[in-house]
Amino acid sequence: MLLNQINKHRNSLSFRLTVWYALIFTLTSVLALSIFYYHISKVTMENTDDELLEELEEFYALMKEGGVDQVTLEIVMESESEGGGVFYRLITMDGSILKELNMEAYEGVGVSADALAAIGKKEQYFFETISIPGNDYKVRIIYGAISPSMIFNMGISLEDNYEFLGIFRNLILLLMIPLFFVAAFIGWFLARHALKGVEEVTQTAIEISKGSIDKRVEVKRRHYEIDRLANTFNEMLDRIQTLIKGMHEMNDNVAHDLRSPLTRIRGIAEMTLVGNGSMHDYTEMAANTIEECDKLIEIINTMMDITETEAGVNQFKSEPLNIVDLVLSACDLFDPIAKEKEIQLITLLPETLVIDGDKSKMQRLITNLLENAIKYNKEGGTVTISVKQENQLVNIQVEDTGVGIPEEDLPHIFERFYRCDRSRSLAGIGLGLSLAKAIVRAFNGDIRVKSALDRGSSFQVILPA
Amino acid sequence: MRLLLIEDDVKIALFVSKGLKEAGFAVDHMENGEDGLHMALNEPYDVAVVDLMLPKIDGLTVIEEMRSSGINFPVLILSARRTVDDRVKGLTTGGDDYLTKPFAFSELLARVQALLRRSTGVSGSARLEVGGLVLDILSRKVERAGEAIELQPLEFSLLEYLMRNAGQVVSKTMIMEHVWDYNFNPETNVVEARICHLRDKIDRDFEDKLIQTIRGVGYVIKSDQ
Known part of the structure; x- marks a missing residue:
C-alpha cells in the first residue's frame, strides 16, 4: 500500500x-x-x-x-x-x-x-x-x-x-529512526506548502481541460513565484479564451456566409431540374451558379489573405510603391461607379510619395477603403482622399459624406464578417475592413475611424514612411 | 496543337478536355503522374497542363523529370493551393504559369494560348481587327467602319485586351489582372461599368454588337456576321 x-x-x-x-x-x-x-x-x-x-x-x-x-x-x-x-x-x-x-x-x-x-x-x-x-x-x-x-x-x-558509551550509542541509534520520520514529515509538509500554489494551477488546468474555460487560478499574494505563475497562467487563459471566442464567432459567420450562397445555388438548380425548364432557364441557372461560386471563392480567398497577412505567412514583397499613383489608379477604377451615383471624387495629393511595400496589398487597402466610401455614400455626395507625409509618417485619409456608422458598431467594424444592420442589405462579404486592418498592421501602421451618423465616415491610415 | 493534360480528378479533366477540344486542341488525358510523365517523355506535345496533387508521382516531380530530360514545351500548373510560396515553388521547378483551383475555364484557355504564343514566338500583331473594328496599337487609334473613335487610355487597354482574345471569353478577373494590374476583384463590379462605356462608344450606332456579355463568365468580342 x-x-x-x-x-x-x-x-x-x-x-x-x-x-x-x-x-x-x-x-x-x-x-x-x-x-x-x-x-x-x-x-x-x-x-x-x-x-x-x-x-x-x-x-x-x-x-x-x-x-x-x-x-x-x-x-x-x-x-x-x-x-x-x-x-x-x-x-x-x-x-x-x-x-x-x-x-x-x-x-x-x-x-x-x-x-x-x-x-x-x-x-x-x-x-x-x-x-x-x-x-x-x-x-x-x-x-x-x-x-x-x-x-x-x-x-x-x-x-x-x-x-x-554503549548506552549513549544505543540512545543515538534509537533516536535516529524517529528523527528520520520527523524529518520526512516536516519535509513533506514544507514541500506540500511550497507546492500548493502549483497544485492549484494544476487543478485549474485539469478543470479547464474538462471544459470549464472560465475558471481562473486565485491569486492569494502568497509567494512571489507562485503568484507570478498564477498570473501568467491566467493571462494566457484570457488570451486563449478570446481567441476561441473569436474563432467560434468566425466559424458561425463563415458557416452562415457559405450557407446562403450554397442554398441559392442548390435551390435554383433544383427548381430548374424539377420544373419544365426551358433552355433559357438552364442558361440562367448556369450563369447564376458561376456568379455564386465566384462569390464563394472570393470569400475563401479573402479569408485566407487575412489569415496569411495576419500571420505573416507570405513574406511581404518589398518594392518601392508610389502611393499617389496607386490612389489615382484606384480612383480611375471606381470613376464610372462614382459617376453613376453622382458622387464626386476629390483627391488632395502630393506630387509623389514613395514607400516600400507589397504593391498588391497596398492596392487592396486603398481599393477597399475607396470602395466602401462610394458604396455607403449618398447620391450626390463626395469622397475625399488625401495623402500627406508628416514627419516620418504617411497619412492616408478617405472621407465620405455617406450614411455613417452607428456608434455601437464602431468598435466592431474591423472584425471579420461583422456587418452593421445598414450594410447587410448591400452586396458584400464583410471582410474588406478586416483585410484592410490586417494589411495596415503588416505595414506596421495603424487604421482609425471617425464617424457621424448620416453625415459620413472618415478612415485614416497611418504608415511608417 | 497537341496538349497533355495530367489531372486525377475525372470531372475536372472532363470539362477541361472538352473545352480544350472545342478550342481546337488535340488533348491526351492521363490520370496519374507516372503515365503522365511517360507520355510527356515520349510524345511530341506543344503544351501541358499539370495538376500538382497526383497519384504515384506528384506534379512537381513530373515537371522536374521532364525538364531534366530536356523536354521543353511549356507547362501550366494547376493547384488547389494559392500561397505565394507554392506559386514560386511551382515556377522555379520548371512550370511556366500557375493557375489556382477553382478557375474559370476561359482563364485556363487564355493562359494556355499565351504560353503557346510565347513558346512559338508569335508576337501579337500591331493591328487588330474584329468585324470592321480596327485597333492600331502603335498609333493608338481605333476606328469602326472607317470612323475614328476616341477612347480613354484605360478603355483603349481594355479594348486591346478583348481584341487580342477575340472570339474567346475573358473573365472579369482576367481583365482586372491584365488591364488594371490588380490581382483581385473588388466587390463592386467596376469592369461592368467600364465595358458599358466602351460599348457606348463602339457598338451603339451599329447593328452588329461586337462586345457581348456572357453572364457569369465574362465578356467576348466577336462579330456575329
Whole structure:
C-alpha cells in the first residue's frame, strides 16, 4: 500500500523534496551526534586517566612519608576495597615484579618494555591501553616511578566506560529512526506548502481541460513565484479564451456566409431540374451558379489573405510603391461607379510619395477603403482622399459624406464578417475592413475611424514612411 | 496543337478536355503522374497542363523529370493551393504559369494560348481587327467602319485586351489582372461599368454588337456576321 503510493509519487517534486529534506536532516543530525559522541568518549577516557594519575600521586606521597611498607599496606587495602576490576603492581626498575594484587582477571599482562624505557628516561608516568585475551574490555594501565628504584603500576578495566558509551550509542541509534520520520514529515509538509500554489494551477488546468474555460487560478499574494505563475497562467487563459471566442464567432459567420450562397445555388438548380425548364432557364441557372461560386471563392480567398497577412505567412514583397499613383489608379477604377451615383471624387495629393511595400496589398487597402466610401455614400455626395507625409509618417485619409456608422458598431467594424444592420442589405462579404486592418498592421501602421451618423465616415491610415 | 493534360480528378479533366477540344486542341488525358510523365517523355506535345496533387508521382516531380530530360514545351500548373510560396515553388521547378483551383475555364484557355504564343514566338500583331473594328496599337487609334473613335487610355487597354482574345471569353478577373494590374476583384463590379462605356462608344450606332456579355463568365468580342 505504502510502497504503491511511493512508487506512484516517486517522480513527484514533493516526494523528492521530502526525501532530500529527510536525508539531509538525518545526515546532519548523525554528524552532530557523532562529534558529540567522540567528545564524550574522549572526556571519559580523560577522567580514567585523571583517576590513575591521582592514585600515582597518592602513592608517590605515601612512599616519601612511609616507605615501601606503607605503600604495600595501602595497596592491599585498596585492592580489597576496589574488588577485581583494578590491579596493582610494584615493579623494580629492571622490570621484575615485587608485588601484585588482583591479577586474576589480568593474566598475561606483562610489564611493558616501552614503559620501562620511558621511565628510564625520567618520564614521570606512562599510559597504555591493552586488550586481554578472553576479556571483552580493554584495560587502561599507568606506570610511574614512586621512588628511584620502584615503579607503581596500576590497571583499570574500561568496562564502565564502554557501558556508559554503549548506552549513549544505543540512545543515538534509537533516536535516529524517529528523527528520520520527523524529518520526512516536516519535509513533506514544507514541500506540500511550497507546492500548493502549483497544485492549484494544476487543478485549474485539469478543470479547464474538462471544459470549464472560465475558471481562473486565485491569486492569494502568497509567494512571489507562485503568484507570478498564477498570473501568467491566467493571462494566457484570457488570451486563449478570446481567441476561441473569436474563432467560434468566425466559424458561425463563415458557416452562415457559405450557407446562403450554397442554398441559392442548390435551390435554383433544383427548381430548374424539377420544373419544365426551358433552355433559357438552364442558361440562367448556369450563369447564376458561376456568379455564386465566384462569390464563394472570393470569400475563401479573402479569408485566407487575412489569415496569411495576419500571420505573416507570405513574406511581404518589398518594392518601392508610389502611393499617389496607386490612389489615382484606384480612383480611375471606381470613376464610372462614382459617376453613376453622382458622387464626386476629390483627391488632395502630393506630387509623389514613395514607400516600400507589397504593391498588391497596398492596392487592396486603398481599393477597399475607396470602395466602401462610394458604396455607403449618398447620391450626390463626395469622397475625399488625401495623402500627406508628416514627419516620418504617411497619412492616408478617405472621407465620405455617406450614411455613417452607428456608434455601437464602431468598435466592431474591423472584425471579420461583422456587418452593421445598414450594410447587410448591400452586396458584400464583410471582410474588406478586416483585410484592410490586417494589411495596415503588416505595414506596421495603424487604421482609425471617425464617424457621424448620416453625415459620413472618415478612415485614416497611418504608415511608417 | 497537341496538349497533355495530367489531372486525377475525372470531372475536372472532363470539362477541361472538352473545352480544350472545342478550342481546337488535340488533348491526351492521363490520370496519374507516372503515365503522365511517360507520355510527356515520349510524345511530341506543344503544351501541358499539370495538376500538382497526383497519384504515384506528384506534379512537381513530373515537371522536374521532364525538364531534366530536356523536354521543353511549356507547362501550366494547376493547384488547389494559392500561397505565394507554392506559386514560386511551382515556377522555379520548371512550370511556366500557375493557375489556382477553382478557375474559370476561359482563364485556363487564355493562359494556355499565351504560353503557346510565347513558346512559338508569335508576337501579337500591331493591328487588330474584329468585324470592321480596327485597333492600331502603335498609333493608338481605333476606328469602326472607317470612323475614328476616341477612347480613354484605360478603355483603349481594355479594348486591346478583348481584341487580342477575340472570339474567346475573358473573365472579369482576367481583365482586372491584365488591364488594371490588380490581382483581385473588388466587390463592386467596376469592369461592368467600364465595358458599358466602351460599348457606348463602339457598338451603339451599329447593328452588329461586337462586345457581348456572357453572364457569369465574362465578356467576348466577336462579330456575329
